[in-house]
Structure formats: C-alpha cells, structure tokens
Amino acid sequence: PLPVILDGDPGHDDVMNVLLALTSPELHVLGLTTVFGNVGLTRTTRNMLITRELARSDVPVHAGADRPLVVPTISAEAVHGASGLDGPHLPTPTRDIEGEHAVDFIVRTVREHPHPVTLVPTGPLTNIALALRLAPDIAQNVARIVWMGGSTDTGNWTPAAEFNALADPHAAHIVLTSGVPVTMIGLNASHQAIAHPARVQAFRDLSTPVGDFVAELLAFFADHHRERYGWDGGALHDPLTVAWLLRPELFKTRPMYVQLDLTDGPSQGRTVADVWNVTGHAPNADVMTDVDADGFFALLVQRIAAYR
Ligand code: BDR
Ligand code: CA
Numbered sequence: 001p002l003p004v005i006l007d008g009d010p011g012h013d014d015v016m017n018v019l020l021a022l023t024s025p026e027l028h029v030l031g032l033t034t035v036f037g038n039v040g041l042t043r044t045t046r047n048m049l050i051t052r053e054l055a056r057s058d059v060p061v062h063a064g065a066d067r068p069l070v071v072p073t074i075s076a077e078a079v080h081g082a083s084g085l086d087g088p089h090l091p092t093p094t095r096d097i098e099g100e101h102a103v104d105f106i107v108r109t110v111r112e113h114p115h116p117v118t119l120v121p122t123g124p125l126t127n128i129a130l131a132l133r134l135a136p137d138i139a140q141n142v143a144r145i146v147w148m149g150g151s152t153d154t155g156n157w158t159p160a161a162e163f164n165a166l167a168d169p170h171a172a173h174i175v176l177t178s179g180v181p182v183t184m185i186g187l188n189a190s191h192q193a194i195a196h197p198a199r200v201q202a203f204r205d206l207s208t209p210v211g212d213f214v215a216e217l218l219a220f221f222a223d224h225h226r227e228r229y230g231w232d233g234g235a236l237h238d239p240l241t242v243a244w245l246l247r248p249e250l251f252k253t254r255p256m257y258v259q260l261d262l263t264d265g266p267s268q269g270r271t272v273a274d275v276w277n278v279t280g281h282a283p284n285a286d287v288m289t290d291v292d293a294d295g296f297f298a299l300l301v302q303r304i305a306a307y308r
Contacts, residue, residue, distance in 0.1 A: 001028040002143075002245065003115055005106060007064070009037025009123030010047040011080055012087070012221040013238035016214060016300070017122055017148075018048070021242045022055040023306045030109050030117065032061045033102035037123035037167055038076045039084035041066035044123075047085045049093035054210060055307065064102030065126035068168035071268070076163055079224045087220030088213050106131040107138055116143035118245065122238035124164050125149070129171035132178050144181040146241045147172075150258065150271030151187035152287060161269030162187050165260065169269040173260040182285040183244060184258060186271060189251070189288035190237035193296055195222065197232060202301045210307035236296075240288065243296050250299070252290035255283035 004027050008014035021027050032052060034045040045063045052061055067073050083090060098105070106127060110117045119142055121128050132139060149164030149172065157163040165172050176182060195218045204215040221234035244251050257279055261270040273287055 001026055002118055003028045003030055003113055004118045004120050005031050007033040007121040007127050009035050009044040010051060011038040011084060012217045013236055014122045015051045017238040017242050018051045019055055020239050020303050022057050023303050024246055026246055029059050031105055032059055033064050033127055035064045035123045035127050036066050038080045043084045045097060050090055053093055060098045062100055062102040062105040063097050068126055069170045074167050088216035102127050103130045107135040110138040110141050116141050118143045119145045120241050122148045122241055124167035125171035125175045126168045129174035132174055139178055139180050142180045145175055146183045148185045148238045148241050150184050152273040152275055153188050156187055160267040165271050166269030169260050169262055173262060176258055176284055184285045185240045185288045189291050190235045190240055192291040193236045193293050194231055195233040195236050199297045203304060206305050208307055210304055214304055243299055247299055250292040250295040251288055253286040253288050256285055256287045257281040257283050258285045
C-alpha cells in the first residue's frame with residue numbers, strides 16, 4: 001500500500017477525506033496531523049481525534065501549527081460552525097494526541113520510511129512548509145504532495161483567493177517552489193463535486209453510524225453553499241485528494257506553472273496558474289481540471305459502506 005500522511009483542519013470535508021483514506025486498502029496511513037484553519041488548532045485537533053475514533057483506527061494524531069507563517073490568522077466558522085464540525089452529535093474523544101509536534105512527526109516519518117511518503121494536506125500548508133524548511137533533505141523521500149487548495153480561476157474567501165491558499169500563502173509558496181511533485185486540487189475542480197440531496201441520501205441509506213454521521217455533516221455543509229452560491233449542496237473539496245490517489249482515472253489533471261501571489265493587496269493568496277503556458281515556465285504542479293462527479297461519489301459511498 002501507498003504510505004501517506006494526512007494533514008488537515010477538520011472541517012466537514014477533511015473528515016470525509018480521512019474516513020475515505022482509513023478504509024482504503026490501497027493506502028497505509030502513517031499518521032494524521034492537524035493545523036489551524038477552518039477553526040482554531042484545538043478544535044481541528046479535537047475533530048481529528050473524533051474522526052479517528054469514528055473510524056475505529058489506531059493511527060497516531062499529531063497537532064501542528066496554530067498560526068500561519070506571516071499573515072494574520074483567518075478562520076471559517078461561517079462555513080463549518082463554531083466547532084468546525086457542526087451538524088452531527090460530536091462524541092468526546094477518549095484517546096489523546098501524541099506528544100510529538102506534527103512537523104517533527106512528518107520529518108521523522110519521511111526520513112525513516114523505507115519508501116517515499118505521499119503527503120496529503122487539505123488545509124493551510126503551514127506544517128508541510130515548516131517540515132520542508134526544518135529538514136530540506138526530506139524532499140527526496142516525499143513522493144508527492146497532494147494538496148486541496150488554490151484555484152485556476154476565482155477564489156472563495158476573497159475574489160482572488162481560495163481559503164487554504166489565503167490562510168498561509170507563504171507556506172503554499174514554499175511548497176510550490178520545493179521541487180517536490182505537487183498535485184493541486186483547487187476550487188475549479190472541487191466545484192464540480194457537489195453533494196446534492198440525492199448523493200447525501202446515498203450515505204443515509206447505508207443505515208450505519210458512519211453513514212449517518214457523514215449524511216449529517218453534508219446536510220450542515222450544504223447550508224453555506226446554498227446561501228452563498230445557490231447550490232443544492234456542499235462542494236466536497238478535500239476528499240478529492242485521496243480519491244485521486246485511489247482512482248486517478250476519474251479525474252483529469254494538467255501540468256501547469258503555479259505561482260502564489262504574495263503581494264499585500266486584493267490578490268494575495270491567489271494561485272496564478274499558467275493554464276496556457278504563456279510564460280513558457282516549466283510546470284511545478286499537476287492541476288486538476290476535470291472531475292467525474294458520479295464516479296467520485298460512487299467511490300465515496302462504496303468505501304464509507306465498509307464501516308459497519
Ligand atoms: C477548503 O477550505 C476549507 O473550508 C475546506 O475544508 C477546504 O479544505 C476549501 O476552500
Ligand atoms: Ca480543509
């Protein structure tokens with residue numbers, strides 16, 4: 001199985017990504033790491049612990065960065081609620097995090113692992129950037145960074161910027177200039193994956209505790225998308241990362257040169273993607289362009305069904 005570390009800021013869609021990964025035999029999840037983002041680090045970490053227990057997994061959870069490298073901290077309670085995971089009843093986790101900081105865990109694990117490790121961040125890239133700065137040697141044993149963030153077109157937190165990119169643009173810059181192969185799954189792709197009511201019902205129809213939990217997450221997540229965009233469901237951003245690892249044939253990607261706008265102005269955090277290669281610059285990311293949404297949701301339902 002492919003060794004992976006999942007790094008995220010759960011977050012409704014982060015949770016679905018973790019659940020998808022932990023039930024997929026193609027992957028060996030070495031650890032779960034958390035970062036500030038949708039809500040503060042204490043809450044994203046608690047939500048990760050809840051998710052691990054829901055999945056009945058033993059995988060270690062490590063807490064990471066509680067703030068971005070340079071810019072002021074932002075958060076997304078407006079989308080995910082005060083808990084970061086509003087909607088379902090949230091149990092109290094019984095097992096705690098490990099003592100080791102997420103960045104140290106990533107560095108140690110990547111260095112020690114006999115095979116190249118794939119990093120799957122679905123939040124601000126602070127932990128990944130810090131790991132690459134702390135231990136540049138790990139780049140050679142990172143197979144790929146599969147990131148949900150950015151966009152080839154418009155943003156969702158400012159007109160120009162997607163939330164994860166805006167939350168730590170300097171970290172995203174470090175990752176995109178690291179030389180490690182990157183897959184960037186941005187809003188232009190994730191807005192093709194809408195969890196409309198029939199798709200939510202498919203999880204409810206599983207009639208399992210995890211199926212119900214997921215359906216309640218998606219029902220809450222839909223509200224913001226209905227109000228903001230007029231869509232009949234939430235855009236399931238983060239699980240596209242693991243789904244791409246599992247079933248790349250459901251997606252199209254295209255190599256592009258992507259640059260972070262770090263200037264202090266209305267475009268800060270924009271991932272300027274050279275879709276037509278007008279700069280002639282060598283690509284630094286495989287950018288997702290097309291999503292087979294029916295295939296993606298069928299995969300999710302099939303894998304979530306494995307939780308009994
Ligand atoms: C991203 O921001 C968060 O709200 C989601 O979890 C996702 O990672 C989408 O812009
Ligand atoms: Ca996220």
